[in-house]
Amino acid sequence: MADINSFTENSQIFVPSENFVSKANLNPNTYATLCKKANDDYLGFWGDLAKTYINWHRIFTQILDDSKKPFYKWFVDGSLNVSYNCLDRHLKTIPDKVAIIFEADDGASESVTYRELHKQVCKFANGLKSLGVKNGDRVIIYMPNSIEAIVAMQSCARIGAIHSVVFAGFSAHSLADRIIDARAQYLVTVDGFKRGGKVLAIKQDVDAAITILGTDSPIKNIIIQKVLDVACKIVPKFDVWWHDLVLNQSDICEPEWVLSSHPLFILYTSGSTGKPKGVEHSSAGYLLGAIITMLWVFDYKDSDCFWCTADVGWITGHTYVCYGPLALGATQVIFSGTPLYPDASSFWRIIQRHRVSVFYTAPTAIRSLIKAGGDLPLKFDLSSLRLLGSVGEPINPEAWKWYYTLVGKEHCPIVDTWWQTETGCHMLAPIPGVSGLKPGSCCAPLPGICAGIIDENGHNVGLGGSGYLVIKKPFPMQLRTIWGDNERYKTAYYPEEISGSKHYYVAGDSAHLDSDGYFWILGRIDDVLNVSGHRIGTAEIESALVSHKAVAEAAVVGKFHEIKGESLFAFVVCKNGFFPAKENLENLKEELCTWVATQIGAIAKPDDIRFVEGLPKTRSGKIMRRILRNIANGHQITQDISTLENPAIIELLKTDI
Ligand code: WTA
Secondary structure (H helix, E strand, O other): OOOOOOOOOOOOOEOOOHHHHHHOOOOHHHHHHHHHHHHHOHHHHHHHHHHHHOOOOEOOOOOEEEEEOOEEEEOOOOEEOHHHHHHHHHHOOOOOOEEEEEEOOOOOEEEEEHHHHHHHHHHHHHHHHHHOOOOOOEEEEEOOOOHHHHHHHHHHHHHOOEEEEOOOOEOHHHHHHHHHHHOOOEEEEEOOEEEOOEEEOOHHHHHHHHHHHHHHOOOOEEEEEOOOOOOOOOOOOOEEEHHHHHOOOOOOOOOOOEEOOOOOEEEEEOOOOOOOEEEEEOOHHHHHHHHHHHHHOOOOOOOOEEEEOOOOOOHHHHHHHHHHHHHOOOEEEEEOOOOOOOOOOHHHHHHHHHOOOEEEEOHHHHHHHHHHHOOHHHHOOOOOOOEEEEEOOOOOHHHHHHHHHHHOOOOOOEEEEEOOOOOOOOOEOOOOOOOOEOOOOOEOEOOOOOEEEEOOOOOEOOOOOEEEEEEOOOOOOOOOEEOOOHHHHHHHHOOHHHHHHHOOEEEEEEEEEOOOOOEEEEEEOOOEEEEOOEEEEHHHHHHHHHOOOOEEEEEEEEEEEOOOEEEEEEEEEEOOOOOOOHHHHHHHHHHHHHHHHHHOEHHHOOOEEEEOOOOOEEOOOOEOHHHHHHHHOOOOOOOOOOOEOOOOHHHHOOOOO
């Protein structure tokens, strides 16, 4: 708790315009009705929503089975198919509506309608079946944002296979770890792709992952979409071209009806140990979350052109690229490039070109755009915009105001959405036709989400207090477990010392409740960092560092960074005989950075490395990270250092040895 920052209140409130409220999906009256229903009849509330928004093959009779807390099953005996809900149900009503507009890195654009997308999914699903993929099998998808990546995900959902998308920036080692943990037998990838003007030939990384795994590899087939025509190794019968696989497949594929709790996907995310967690999501509860938040938070309308800039490799790209927009029959833009290539106007150009009305991005992108071209939005016609969103980390009030003024022209509400890979969809967020907005606050829990902030004794902190962010009742869209590790699920999300006998879901974030009852996220309570909106566990980077021959010990902490939010600062103790001479310091730093990039991926490269003689430890051998954080950030050391085993070390940590 001592780590929870002090908090200064920002009292400026931006109220929604009458015009916005009059057209909004939720207005103060309908919102109040929803909240009352959730309060009076919690299960009935969720049951009714599930009946309204999901097309069921067999309707459920039991809303929640909580007999094996904290392993919850929602809409227990219902059966459905998520791909049916995203595609087939629109075929009668809007077959020719554009589903996806794809914008490539170089500005080339293509689009598909619902009818075409449905055909592509059926063909690819049949192709997967022809290889032997069955209900429950795991399929790794290692692809950049593309129509095909969505086709691959939807195809898995169609046949009951469980996809696990691995961000295409992760290294061969990370990919290998995920293949093994998921025991995946199939992998879908591309020969290569372009991002930010650079060619990334990722089939090579797939081959390297298979080599790393050797005879342990469970992979039976690799399916490769030819994107760039770069040279790539093809092993006959093992490597299969996407275009060959779909060639003679039927464009009809009956959906596989699965139970509500059937795993839709596994998505790996960082935790406080070195091993990433395979977050397992259900089919029905997850889908419901994607749908209601599109409607409530994004105020989705049929006339919208929706654009979430996230990559399908992250949860945001699952919920607000692959599933939410399609479940509602939306037209959406997807983009495989970066905000700064070819220059800092790519976002604004795309919004103008496709008349985007709802735009969802991350604070780190906003900050980098302010820096690279703060007045560029003025040069484009952004008049189609009506709502803006933010996700991934707290948005600092300066960035919020720039976004509001220069992009939204002071008439677009900004929804600052707090959620996690584990929660599947937004949990705390403004309702745009209801909430007054405070820059930097994610406002309040959505109807039906019983979030609270508690102190060390499990009591509500009350207005003006700070503490642990928890969700007090099970909710349909929460993760079902950690793939293959029920025990870790319990200890990570229902830790005895905080969750207690009440079975509160513990988010791992601390939060503040201001005097008006607004929630403010303060940061993580564990050793997970948030770099450019990506979750990175310090333990993962530390274990990558110590696997290098020169490194004896390492500790990684977050350092404030203007654009990324946090940057990675590594304190490294070398093994005897490996401490570099002064003139070789920089070389070894380079080498370690490259090493981490090959072990995990470029996103985990330390920004700073400092070689030190030892790490500050308590007498019981625990590294005192707070001291390291203060040193990395150039702050005074205020804490008591008398418990340190080696207090003299503090001075030595301030520069390289
Ligand atoms: C942080 C991303 C403040 C938080 C969807 C959370 C946020 C972690 C916000 C989850 C926000 C996400 N304001 N902090 N609006 N959104 N976070 O799993 O620390 O990649 O626990 O999911 O990001 O990151 P994840």
